[in-house]
Amino acid sequence: MNASISPADGPFPSPGHDHSHCVETAIARAERLCAERGARLTGLRRQVLELVWQSHGPIGAYDLLDRLRGLRSGAAPPTIYRALDFLIEQGLVHRIARLNAFVGCDHPGAPHQGQFLICTACGSSAELVEPEIAGAIDRGAAALGFRVDTRTVEVTGLCPRCQSR
Amino acid sequence: MNASISPADGPFPSPGHDHSHCVETAIARAERLCAERGARLTGLRRQVLELVWQSHGPIGAYDLLDRLRGLRSGAAPPTIYRALDFLIEQGLVHRIARLNAFVGCDHPGAPHQGQFLICTACGSSAELVEPEIAGAIDRGAAALGFRVDTRTVEVTGLCPRCQSR
DNA sequence: GCTCATATGTTATAATGTAACGCCCATGAA
DNA sequence: TTCATGGGCGTTACATTATAACATATGAGC
Ligand SMILES: [Zn+2]
Ligand SMILES: [Zn+2]
Ligand SMILES: [Zn+2]
Ligand SMILES: [Zn+2]
Numbered sequence: 521m522n523a524s525i526s527p528a529d530g531p532f533p534s535p536g537h538d539h540s541h542c543v544e545t546a547i548a549r550a551e552r553l554c555a556e557r558g559a560r561l562t563g564l565r566r567q568v569l570e571l572v573w574q575s576h577g578p579i580g581a582y583d584l585l586d587r588l589r590g591l592r593s594g595a596a597p598p599t600i601y602r603a604l605d606f607l608i609e610q611g612l613v614h615r616i617a618r619l620n621a622f623v624g625c626d627h628p629g630a631p632h633q634g635q636f637l638i639c640t641a642c643g644s645s646a647e648l649v650e651p652e653i654a655g656a657i658d659r660g661a662a663a664l665g666f667r668v669d670t671r672t673v674e675v676t677g678l679c680p681r682c683q684s685r
Numbered sequence: 686m687n688a689s690i691s692p693a694d695g696p697f698p699s700p701g702h703d704h705s706h707c708v709e710t711a712i713a714r715a716e717r718l719c720a721e722r723g724a725r726l727t728g729l730r731r732q733v734l735e736l737v738w739q740s741h742g743p744i745g746a747y748d749l750l751d752r753l754r755g756l757r758s759g760a761a762p763p764t765i766y767r768a769l770d771f772l773i774e775q776g777l778v779h780r781i782a783r784l785n786a787f788v789g790c791d792h793p794g795a796p797h798q799g800q801f802l803i804c805t806a807c808g809s810s811a812e813l814v815e816p817e818i819a820g821a822i823d824r825g826a827a828a829l830g831f832r833v834d835t836r837t838v839e840v841t842g843l844c845p846r847c848q849s850r
Numbered sequence: 851g852c853t854c855a856t857a858t859g860t861t862a863t864a865a866t867g868t869a870a871c872g873c874c875c876a877t878g879a880a
Numbered sequence: 881t882t883c884a885t886g887g888g889c890g891t892t893a894c895a896t897t898a899t900a901a902c903a904t905a906t907g908a909g910c
Contacts, residue, residue, distance in 0.1 A: 531829055562857070581897070594859060601898065602858080617782040618837055620866095620897060635822075637831045650825040653818065657800075657840055660815035664696055665845035666802045672783055672839040675822055680830035727888070746866070759890060766867065767889075785866060785897095 531626070531637070531646030532679045543573040546624055550612050553629055559610055567591055568603035569624070572613055577643045578621035616645065618674045623647075635673040641682035648673070696791070696802070696811030697844045708738040711789055715777050718794055724775055732756055733768035734789070737778055742808040743786035781810065783839045788812075800838040806847035813838070 533542075550569055554561040561569075571587050572579060581600050588595045604622055607613035613622050614634035625634070626647040635648040654671055661668045698707075715734055719726040726734075736752050737744060746765050753760045769787055772778035778787050779799035790799065791812040800813040818838055826833045 532831075560856085564858075596860065597898070598860085598900090599858070606857095617839070635825070637826055637829065639831075640834065646829060646831070648825045648829070650821060652821040653825060656815060656817040656821040657838065660800070660813045660818060661802055661840060661842065664802065664811060664813070665848075666697075666804075666811070666840070667843040667848055668840055669805065669842040670840070672837065672841075673822065674782070674837040675826060675831070675833055675835070676837075677826065677834040678832040683830075683832055725888080729889075761891065762867070763869090763891085764889075771888095 531648070532639075532644060532681065535681075539574075539576065543570060546573045546612075546628075549628055550610075553612070554610065557610070559606075561610075564592070564599070565603045565606055568600065569607055569612060572607070572622055573624045575623075578616050578619050578623040578638070578645050580619075580621050584622070614647070616674055617672055618676070633671050633673075635671075636675065637679070638674060638676050639679035639682050640676050641678055641685075644679055646679070648675075696813075697804075697809060697846065700846075704739075704741065708735060711738045711777075711793075714793055715775075718777070719775065722775070724771075729757070729764070730768045730771055733765065734772055734777060737772070737787055738789045740788075743781050743784050743788040743803070743810050745784075745786045749787070779812070781839055782837055783841070798836050798838075800836075801840065802844070803839060803841045804844035804847055805841050806843055806850075809844055811844070813840075 533539075547566060547570060550566070551561055553559075567588065568584065571584050574587075575583075581597070581604065584604075585595055585597060585600045588600060592599070604613060604615075608615060608622075610628075611631065612625055612628050614625055614636070615622055616634070616636055616638065619638065623634075623636075623645055627649055630649075632649055633654075635650060635653055637646045637648055639645070653673055657671050657673075658668055698704075712731060712735060715731070716726055718724075732753065733749065736749050739752075740748075746762070746769065749769075750760055750762060750765045753765060757764070769778060769780075773780060773787075775793075776796065777790055777793050779790055779801070780787050781799075781801055781803065784803065788799075788801075788810055792814055795814075797814055798819075800815060800818055802811045802813055804810070819836055822836050822838075823833055
């Protein structure tokens with residue numbers, strides 16, 4: 521068995537990895553971070569975060585809503601969007617603009633903006649943390665006198681597994 | 686008067702610049718490029734391209750549609766989206782995912798993907814062409830064995846003019 | 851218990867994007 | 881000339897994504 525493979529076994533984890541362990545770890549980190557900050561990770565918000573993590577890739581708000589309805593019968597779009605707003609504010613979830621979809625942050629706690637590699641074959645994504653990308657962006661912006669606030673970097677292509685098929 | 690200021694007077698042009706000249710130049714370049722390629726820049730497609738350029742910043746599909754209806758009474762969403770699909774295929778227009786909006790390409794002809802600086806104060810945008818950004822992305826992707834297809838780079842912040850207010 | 855702020859439930863609607871079908875017209879083969 | 885072909889576009893309907901507005905509940909602190 522491979523249940524001992526940690527969630528840190530790579531940004532594009534092998535398909536047989538113990539994903540439930542990833543979910544548990546993410547929830548535990550989220551609870552610790554929110555406790556430290558005095559942010560209220562309520563039952564609903566934790567459920568939504570779990571659903572985000574249970575998906576093996578970026579997931580849309582309405583897909584999340586369908587799954588949440590298995591847990592909370594009355595859930596409606598604002599239910600999901602408000603929970604996602606909180607999770608994004610706390611840096612626990614990122615939104616991928618190109619996909620209109622949401623994904624759990626691999627590096628919560630460290631302030632950063634998401635940089636994503638998105639496989640167009642299998643739909644998986646990986647979060648990149650490359651200061652060089654941000655640096656190159658900042659230099660290009662500075663050359664035009666632009667003051668940078670947020671950086672969206674979303675790259676499509678083929679993940680290692682899908683290249684070899 | 687400042688009608689002699691060319692569209693090349695900077696990615697964030699002064700507000701009083703002769704924008705109609707930008708539009709004309711863009712249309713002329715588009716006609717030349719499409720003729721070279723055997724692509725059909727029809728009346729509708731040219732009208733949509735003009736409307737995109739007439740906007741001083743990224744513009745949404747439904748805003749374009751409203752304006753197009755002043756020229757073509759029967760226009761409907763597919764009218765706009767089909768024209769935009771063509772213009773994007775031809776590299777004459779870029780889509781900005783964060784904004785769900787469209788903007789004319791400053792560098793048509795040279796194959797590239799858009800990198801954008803978006804001012805959150807005035808709504809203007811500027812296209813960046815920085816091979817270093819693409820290079821940094823490609824290196825980060827290569828380190829994970831990811832094969833890059835497209836790169837979306839969208840930066841928000843303040844343009845020079847809006848910083849000094 | 852009371853009060854206030856925050857979180858959530860609920861209904862309706864806005865904003866963005868596509869599917870599907872048919873007509874027209876330019877082109878070229880029969 | 882006639883007819884098939886294909887692209888471009890009109891048209892209707894619908895799908896998807898997101899938010900506004902207001903009511904209710906919850907929970908901490910007084
Ligand atoms: Zn992250
Ligand atoms: Zn893949
Ligand atoms: Zn461009
Ligand atoms: Zn500005």
